[in-house]
Amino acid sequence: MFVEREKLGEVTNQERRDATQPDSRIIGRVVGCDGSRATLAAFAAADAAANPGAWSVGRMISINLGSIRTVGLVYRVETPVEQWDDEGMVPIKVHVELVGEVRDQEGNKPLFDRGITVYPHVGAVAHRIRQRDLAAIYDLGGRETITIGHLSQDAAIAANIAIDTTLSRHFAVVGTTGVGKSTAVSLLIRKAVQARPELRVLILDPHNEFSAAFPNDSIRIDIKTLDLPFWLFQLEELVEVLYRGREPVGEEVDLLRELVPLAKHAYRSPQQTLVRRYGDAAGLTADTPVPYRIADVIRIIDERMGQLEAKNDRPIYRALRARIEAAVADPRYRFMFAPRMVDDNIHETVGRIFRIPHQGRPITCLDLSGLPSEVVNSVCAILGRLAFDVAVNSRGRLKLLVLCEEAHRYMPADPKLGFAPTRYALSRIAKEGRKYGCYLGVVTQRPGELDPTVLSQCSTVFAMRLANETDQDIVRSAIADSSASTLSFLSSMGQREAIAFGEGVATTMRMKFEELKPEELPMTDHGSADDPALDNDELQLHQLVQSMRSIDRSESIPFPGSPVRSMDLGAPERADNYPPFGAPRFGSRATERTSLEDRPSRRWDDDTLRRLYE
Secondary structure, three states: OEEEHHHHOOOHHHHOOOOOOOOEEEEEEEEEEOOOEEEEEEEEEOOHHHOOOOOOOOOEEEEEEOOEEEEEEEEEEEOOOOOOOOOOEEEEEEEEEEEEEEEEOHHHOEEEEEOOOOOOOOOOEEEEOOHHHHHHHOOOOOOOEEEEEEEOOOOOOEEEEEHHHHHHOOEEEEOOOOOOHHHHHHHHHHHHHHHOOOOEEEEEEOOOOOHHHOOOOEEEEOOOOOOOOHHHOOHHHHHHHHOOOOOOOHHHHHHHHHHHHHHHHHHHOOOOOOOOOHHHHOOOOOOOOOOOOHHHHHHHHHHHHHHOOOHHHHHHHHHHHHHHHHHHHOHHHHHHHOHHHHOOOHHHHHHHHOOOOOOOOOEEEEEOOOOOHHHHHHHHHHHHHHHHHHHHHOOOOOOEEEEEEOHHHOOEOOOOOOOHHHHHHHHHHHHHHHHHOEEEEEEEOOHHHEOHHHHHHOOEEEEOOOOOHHHHHHHHHHOOHHHHHHHHHHHHOOOOEEEEEEOOOOOOEEEEEOOOOHHHOOOOOOOOOOOOOOOHHHOOHHHHHHHHHOOOOOOOOOOOOOOOOOOOOOOOOOOOOOOOOOOOOOOOOOOOOOOOOOOOOOOOOHHHHHHHOO
């Protein structure tokens, strides 16, 4: 069925999509309407190439009601009979979801309104939507926008988002592995920084992907360059490090809660005698961000062990001391237990991580791939807490975006999983950060495993292809009912394609992200499954094992704040001498070993500790 547009009273020069478009198009008629959906009767040509995309799923159509044009989204197309006529026109039924209305303002400028005020009547004419009406649907009405791609239905129409609303009310990017989430996130950050040069961005990057995407706008911090003093850790975060993700022992945690404030008091008042009771360190708690020395904690443990009358309590002290020794001696924890970490360098730490001043590089890519798995949660908890505190104390003058890649790791839906301080720190940004200029970006491939409270706080969502039914249901629950049919395409969308919905867009929008230049793409330093395999002769077994261990035997550190002289961490000379492996730990003096390679890796023995702190 064809119709001349002039016969319908439409202005033809406003409707033509391009100069080659014919002055007629396929139309249909409304044969049913139930309030939110309508059914159209139309014909399909046997030669589909003659009218490509005329009645295809996912396209917007227009229903002419005089001064109002009702907009519908095609979500199903079928034939009433199971036959196909290769010679003529085949009748079809088109099911559409009613999205809103377009009406002309002064000067023939179209204006889109969500909701329906005049429902289509039976017999109303439906046709392919005009390009200017389609553009009006996604017009953000004067809000400052950035362009991140184009509409899937019409590449000539830009896909715009309201930058301030998207950032300040948090956003999420969800999609299965390999659909281009990292590329989309890189594009969003690049556009946001260009539009808001004062914005600082902290990326929690578990796979070291994003530093390559911003070579001129970011700094990369990894385990070798990260300085995060142990005294910035709250008690629960420090316990997570000491127990390496295992269930802590209550008696040891209570003891540590009592000892840390005493060590902090000793650091603040070095001239005074070391206090021995918790009440003497009034005003200080285990969570107060004040420097202290691990050496003082060990010293208090030793003193108390010597004063104990009951031998039953000594295992608690010994076990706690052993855990502290093991953590301090572990080279992987050098970023928090290095000797320089004792100094009050919080200004340098905060300034470097949060780019104050940014010096032309407002983005910090924190590479978490090299951190011990048992400490990642604590590090993320500290950074989330610091980000919120910095924003609050700046009184809104500092705008900070925390981008959390693989957010389901840190904020899982199951409250029994994950690390409570990390969940609390990031959830606090989601719930309260907007008031202080601290924003959250959530990226995940498993929205079904993400805390629904956090996802509900993200007012703008970019949903890319999702194959898992549970994940699709989570996204469906977050979208407006009037656009629910849009999400039926979640499992079949193409690369870089997404459905954007929420407050950052005018209405639910199926769009395709811009293609980035090769030098702007995120990537990883390690190889992928697509890389060619090396011959056996090219593999260096020694380097592989050394990389797996991530430990250089020549590098070891004393307790932070211990009276042992400073030393070159890479020098062969050592101030501490270990007894031979298997020798008695008590009452014997350690003997030197000539070869560091022959020296066994073991914790500090009691005799060595006693000599260090005498």
